[in-house]
Amino acid sequence: MNASCTICVAVAASAIIAATTVAVPAIAADDPAVLRQDMMKSVGAATGMSAAMVKGEAPFDARVAHLALRVMNASANGFGALFPEGSETGAETEAKAEIWSDRAGFDAAVAKFRDDTAAVLAPPPADLDAFKAAFGQVTQNCGSCHEKYRVKK
Numbered sequence: 700m701n702a703s704c705t706i707c708v709a710v711a712a713s714a715i716i717a718a719t720t721v722a723v724p725a726i727a728a729d730d731p732a733v734l735r736q737d738m739m740k741s742v743g744a745a746t747g748m749s750a751a752m753v754k755g756e757a758p759f760d761a762r763v764a765h766l767a768l769r770v771m772n773a774s775a776n777g778f779g780a781l782f783p784e785g786s787e788t789g790a791e792t793e794a795k796a797e798i799w800s801d802r803a804g805f806d807a808a809v810a811k812f813r814d815d816t817a818a819v820l821a822p823p824p825a826d827l828d829a830f831k832a833a834f835g836q837v838t839q840n841c842g843s844c845h846e847k848y849r850v851k852k
């Protein structure tokens with residue numbers, strides 16, 4: 700390959716990189732703030748569905764209860780990784796600065812949510828009374844973490 704063509708390739712490659720760099724911010728799935736909000740929306744939906752069963756507004760279904768707790772546990776597992784340095788702002792995030800200034804405390808809150816959601820799955824609740832107890836245990840985490848680490852709007 701001659702020198703001028705090496706330059707051609709370099710120019711072409713940097714054009715591709717530039718195009719990619721420009722395109723990426725438009726893809727919401729690559730934004731950790733969007734991903735963590737999507738996770739929390741799933742947790743919110745699972746909680747809403749569960750609350751309806753706990754309050755007797757919907758019939759208890761062990762499979763639905765199992766799924767709701769699984770959604771919470773899966774979200775708890777990946778949640779902590781979605782707060783990298785540099786994601787403190789943007790995507791209208793409600794994440795508080797304390798997540799980054801008190802990372803150990805935040806990690807502990809995520810770990811507690813993960814452990815509580817795992818504990819109630821071993822085994823998954825088989826009846827409404829067991830589900831009520833499980834629901835109470837896992838939903839304590841919502842308020843305590845939001846209080847410290849989520850901006851009130």
Ligand code: HEC
Binds near residue numbers: 732735736743792845
């Ligand atoms: C370990 C901390 C933590 C726990 C536990 C937690 N959350 Fe959150 N939640 C957050 C943070 C931080 C945000 C803000 C994320 C952002 O905007 O970047 C949030 C946002 C939300 C949102 C708004 C999502 C959106 O952007 O539309 C909902 C709904 C929500 N949480 C529900 C729940 C429920 C219900 C529970 C309990 C079952 C729960 N969360 C447990 C930290 C937590």
